[in-house]
Amino acid sequence: MDQGDERLLRALRSGDETAFTTVVEDYSPLLLRIALAHVPSRAVAEEVVQETWLAVLRGIDAFEGRSALRTWIIGILLNTARSRGARERRTLPLSFLRRRAENGWDEPAVDPHRFQGRRGERPGWWAAPPERWEEPAERLARDGARTAMIEAIRGLPPRQRDVIAIRDLCGYSAEEACDALGVSEANQRVLLHRARAKVRAALEQHVKEDVAG
Amino acid sequence: MSAVGAQMTCREMVELVTDYLEGRLGGPQRARFEAHLAICPGCQAYLEQMRQTLHALGRIPEETLPAAAREELLQAFRAWKRDR
Numbered sequence: 670m671d672q673g674d675e676r677l678l679r680a681l682r683s684g685d686e687t688a689f690t691t692v693v694e695d696y697s698p699l700l701l702r703i704a705l706a707h708v709p710s711r712a713v714a715e716e717v718v719q720e721t722w723l724a725v726l727r728g729i730d731a732f733e734g735r736s737a738l739r740t741w742i743i744g745i746l747l748n749t750a751r752s753r754g755a756r757e758r759r760t761l762p763l764s765f766l767r768r769r770a771e772n773g774w775d776e777p778a779v780d781p782h783r784f785q786g787r788r789g790e791r792p793g794w795w796a797a798p799p800e801r802w803e804e805p806a807e808r809l810a811r812d813g814a815r816t817a818m819i820e821a822i823r824g825l826p827p828r829q830r831d832v833i834a835i836r837d838l839c840g841y842s843a844e845e846a847c848d849a850l851g852v853s854e855a856n857q858r859v860l861l862h863r864a865r866a867k868v869r870a871a872l873e874q875h876v877k878e879d880v881a882g
Numbered sequence: 883m884s885a886v887g888a889q890m891t892c893r894e895m896v897e898l899v900t901d902y903l904e905g906r907l908g909g910p911q912r913a914r915f916e917a918h919l920a921i922c923p924g925c926q927a928y929l930e931q932m933r934q935t936l937h938a939l940g941r942i943p944e945e946t947l948p949a950a951a952r953e954e955l956l957q958a959f960r961a962w963k964r965d966r
Contacts, residue, residue, distance in 0.1 A: 718951075810938065
């Protein structure tokens with residue numbers, strides 16, 4: 670926790686409304702992004718962010734300042750979003766394979782069939798290489814591509830989802846992601862790698878369909 | 883997996899993309915990675931798509947809570963202040 674955090678924490682504890690309004694305005698967009706990656710709709714994501722702020726108020730006197738204030742708030746958001754997401758998905762069967770794949774240690778980044786086999790001309794090299802995207806900036810900024818990305822993130826195992834939300838949706842550092850999630854730097858990188866590979870694959874599929882019309 | 887020093891395959895390369903982007907590849911690995919990249923259009927496209935994906939993720943628009951929700955939170959803050 671730095672000096673800015675200490676000042677903010679003192680202001681919040683003393684009941685300073687401006688400090689509260691400001692912190693809600695500053696952090697809610699980021700919290701909303703993370704929440705959107707966990708729950709099925711915008712409305713539920715907003716509720717999760719609201720619940721998070723209420724939990725922050727309940728916990729703020731007990732907060733010991735061992736991590737940055739922001740990291741602590743993200744941790745509360747993740748817990749709230751996770752339990753809410755689990756409740757929303759309660760009717761779906763929890764797949765054993767999916768639980769096993771949580772860390773993704775043995776998942777390849779790219780479908781192995783896209784590489785040449787042992788008898789190929791160059792084993793391990795591309796058989797079906799990715800094709801360059803035309804006008805990527807415009808294409809990926811459209812609603813369809815954004816939906817494809819968010820859906821892909823929602824479909825990830827929870828820890829992969831948390832890491833990519835913190836790192837790539839919010840743009841926080843590896844260190845902050847490790848703090849918020851309580852994982853090692855190496856583990857964080859593995860989770861991020863699996864998550865990014867799947868989002869890229871989802872976009873590749875989306876662009877292919879988009880081009881085919 | 884081929885031995886260190888041998889030419890990198892595309893299959894290996896895609897597994898090292900995150901380490902590469904995070905600046906976590908050691909000197910020799912990085913040199914093999916870049917040597918492969920220089921001669922492989924498929925991997926160039928893959929890396930380019932990965933960068934474009936990250937860029938797009940960072941640009942999903944930031945929205946905030948609706949005004950009504952923020953007002954409710956302010957009321958909750960006042961109640962919290964009163965009750966403690």
